[in-house]
Amino acid sequence: MNDFSENLSAHLSCSQLSYRYSKKSDWALDPFSHEFQKGITILKGFSGCGKSTLLRLLAGYLKPTEGSVQTHRGAPWRNSKYYRKDLGFVFQQLNLLPLTTVKRNLELANSLAGVSSAELKRNTTLWLSKLGLDAYKSRAPSTLSGGQQQRASIARCLIKNPRIALLDEPTSGLDDLNTSIISKTLSEFVQNGSIVLIASHDPRLDPIAHEIIDFNNRLPLERHLESLV
Ligand code: ADP
Ligand code: MG
Numbered sequence: 305m306n307d308f309s310e311n312l313s314a315h316l317s318c319s320q321l322s323y324r325y326s327k328k329s330d331w332a333l334d335p336f337s338h339e340f341q342k343g344i345t346i347l348k349g350f351s352g353c354g355k356s357t358l359l360r361l362l363a364g365y366l367k368p369t370e371g372s373v374q375t376h377r378g379a380p381w382r383n384s385k386y387y388r389k390d391l392g393f394v395f396q397q398l399n400l401l402p403l404t405t406v407k408r409n410l411e412l413a414n415s416l417a418g419v420s421s422a423e424l425k426r427n428t429t430l431w432l433s434k435l436g437l438d439a440y441k442s443r444a445p446s447t448l449s450g451g452q453q454q455r456a457s458i459a460r461c462l463i464k465n466p467r468i469a470l471l472d473e474p475t476s477g478l479d480d481l482n483t484s485i486i487s488k489t490l491s492e493f494v495q496n497g498s499i500v501l502i503a504s505h506d507p508r509l510d511p512i513a514h515e516i517i518d519f520n521n522r523l524p525l526e527r528h529l530e531s532l533v
Contacts, residue, residue: 312376314467314499316340316362320371323357332357335371340499344490344512347503349519355503356396359470362501363393375468388416392466396473398457400445406456407432407441410463417464431459434489451482458486462493469493469500475509487512
């Protein structure tokens with residue numbers, strides 16, 4: 305496995321973190337502070353409460369409007385080492401590269417982390433097998449079922465052994481078997497001392513969580529919807 309030789313213990317925290325997509329729009333995330341523990345944290349909450357926005361901020365894909373994010377490598381925003389080596393991300397809308405095979409998607413993700421070609425080959429074989437993708441490795445993502453694509457996205461996220469893995473609704477719309485495979489994979493993965501954060505309202509994932517943060521316990525942003533029910 306790669307690069308734990310740098311011996312940095314995983315750290316992810318945020319302080320008074322808030323975000324709005326433009327000066328005129330409402331706040332997508334109200335000030336939020338938390339230190340995420342090693343293990344699995346599940347982030348729950350009604351649609352539109354800011355779960356995906358929080359994940360994008362923690363990933364460094366968005367720059368905080370106010371507040372800050374800290375990792376063991378400093379702030380994630382524009383931190384290329386963090387993106388390449390430390391961060392695994394599964395997007396809500398899967399983003400496997402469409403014009404190449406499942407196997408190549410995994411190889412490319414792992415090559416960013418700077419491993420040797422022998423290790424690249426070993427890791428690719430390992431993760432294809434772990435997620436039951438051997439039979440589909442030469443196919444383009446668009447020819448796979450939803451569950452197969454989701455498993456491929458998770459393999460691509462975890463193949464570089466990221467110290468921080470952020471997954472946005474990884475089991476939405478999936479059957480119980482696919483969900484169990486994903487739960488088991490994440491539970492095993494996290495034993496290496498990583499921080500895994502899952503945005504999901506899927507109760508089937510609750511048993512693998514070490515911590516559950518429920519945004520429904522915070523003030524709803526869309527108060528006006530309450531009068532419509
Ligand atoms: P969740 O993932 O919990 O459903 P999001 O983080 O996607 O919530 O959205 C939080 C708020 O930010 C919502 O009000 C949503 O409409 C708004 N929002 C999300 N993405 C964008 C965007 N790209 N541009 C403008 N507003 C956005
Ligand atoms: Mg979302």
